[in-house]
Amino acid sequence: MDDRRHSRTTLSDVRHEALGDVSSTNTECLARARAGDPGPLWITARRQTGGRGRRGRPWASEPGNLYASLLLIDPAPLDRLPSLPLAVAVAVHDAIRKVVPPGGEPVEIKWPNDILIGRKKTCGILLESENLADGRQALVIGIGINIAVMPDSGQYPVTSLAAQGASVSPDELFAHLYVSMNDMLVLWNRGRGIASVVELWRRGACGVGEKITVNLPDKSLSGQFAGIDDNGLLMLDTGGGRLLPIAAGDVFFE
Ligand code: BTN
Numbered sequence: 001m002d003d004r005r006h007s008r009t010t011l012s013d014v015r016h017e018a019l020g021d022v023s024s025t026n027t028e029c030l031a032r033a034r035a036g037d038p039g040p041l042w043i044t045a046r047r048q049t050g051g052r053g054r055r056g057r058p059w060a061s062e063p064g065n066l067y068a069s070l071l072l073i074d075p076a077p078l079d080r081l082p083s084l085p086l087a088v089a090v091a092v093h094d095a096i097r098k099v100v101p102p103g104g105e106p107v108e109i110k111w112p113n114d115i116l117i118g119r120k121k122t123c124g125i126l127l128e129s130e131n132l133a134d135g136r137q138a139l140v141i142g143i144g145i146n147i148a149v150m151p152d153s154g155q156y157p158v159t160s161l162a163a164q165g166a167s168v169s170p171d172e173l174f175a176h177l178y179v180s181m182n183d184m185l186v187l188w189n190r191g192r193g194i195a196s197v198v199e200l201w202r203r204g205a206c207g208v209g210e211k212i213t214v215n216l217p218d219k220s221l222s223g224q225f226a227g228i229d230d231n232g233l234l235m236l237d238t239g240g241g242r243l244l245p246i247a248a249g250d251v252f253f254e
Contacts, residue, residue, distance in 0.1 A: 014182060016042040018171075023050035025069035026128055026142040032071060033130065033138035039073040044174055051144065054126055054250075055217075064148030065160075066170040070141045070181060080191025081129075081139070082247065086201045086232045088125055088141050089113035091184035093204045095176040096123065096145065099161060099168040108206035111225075111234050111251050115145075116206060119253070120159035122146050141181075145173060156252070198230060207253050212236070214249040225251070 022028050022045040029043050048061030061067055075084065089109045096115055097107050105118030115123040126142040146160035147170055161168060187193045187200075202208075205228075212225045214236060226235040226243055233245040 014040045014042065014178070016044070016178065019043060019045045021045065021047045021049060024048050024052050024142075025067050026052060026126060026140045029069045029071035029140040029142075030128065030130055030138060033073065033132060033136075033140075037071060037073075039071045039138075041071045042068060042174075042178065043071070044068045044170070046170075052126060052142070053124055053144075059124060059126075059144050060149075060151035061144065062149050062151075064170070066143070066145040066147055066173050066177070068143045068174055068177065070143075072139045072141070073136050075137075075139045076191040078137075080194070083191055083194040083197060083232045084139070084141075084188065085113045085125070085127055086194075086228075087184045087188040087197045088127070088143075088181070089115065090197060090200045090204060091181040092123055092125065092143060092145070092177065094180040094184070095173060096161070098176045098180075099166045099173055101165045104164055106206070107204075109201060109204040110206060111228065112232065112248075117159050117161075117164050119206070120157040121153065122159050122161065122164070143177070147173060194232070195230065198228065198232060201232070202227065207251075211254040213252045213254065214246055215252070216246075216249045221246070221249075 025043045025045050045067045047063045048067050051059035051061035053059040092115050093109050108116050110116050113125045114121055123145045129139045132138055148162050150158050150160040188197050207225050208227045210225055213220050213222045224237040226237040229235055233247055236244045236246055238244050
């Protein structure tokens with residue numbers, strides 16, 4: 001694919017459809033892509049009956065929270081896509097910081113793209129992609145933000161924007177997200193702007209220097225979180241001067 005053909009996304013290119021009850025906004029976006037939608041397209045829903053989380057977990061989706069997915073078509077050459085989750089995290093972090101009252105608990109990014117307030121999860125992000133029959137790649141960025149409802153994950157502490165003193169509706173929060181995501185995709189620039197994105201991500205990150213455990217599909221690794229490298233990989237200091245790069249996993253602080 002000739003990368004030069006792709007121009008930058010501007011706010012006026014991006015459409016938004018607000019739906020009522022859906023199975024999953026990610027599923028809706030993938031269906032639009034299969035039907036030929038050129039993206040970028042946001043789909044938001046009042047409630048999801050089959051909300052999906054990472055690693056096949058369900059994402060409880062009652063009304064009151066934000067459920068939003070952004071469909072992008074051929075967002076970047078494949079080798080540059082791994083940096084997209086960091087850009088998404090920075091955009092969501094920006095949007096959430098706009099609505100929480102000043103002086104509260106810190107709003108931070110947990111690698112790669114969870115947003116925590118006071119070390120409690122307030123947002124989940126699920127990126128899914130599919131190669132379409134016509135050769136295009138559909139990439140969906142799904143974002144769930146706890147506003148009024150705080151589903152118990154059983155895995156980690158959770159919070160909501162309301163519990164943090166923010167008084168905001170899903171629509172108002174989405175308006176901030178729409179702008180911050182656009183700004184960040186322009187900066188990311190189909191992956192060419194990764195250095196600027198990584199710099200912003202590092203400013204918002206929590207836990208650098210702390211002891212962590214990273215759960216991988218087949219094992220758990222423990223060590224010190226040494227930050228991220230210039231491509232966004234987590235660097236785990238396992239002792240003995242070894243820094244282990246990790247591309248995907250669930251991080252737990254000790
Ligand atoms: C996670 O497990 O942390 C990721 C959760 C992602 C949930 C969002 S809600 C909007 C979009 N639609 C889905 O079915 N999932 C994502």
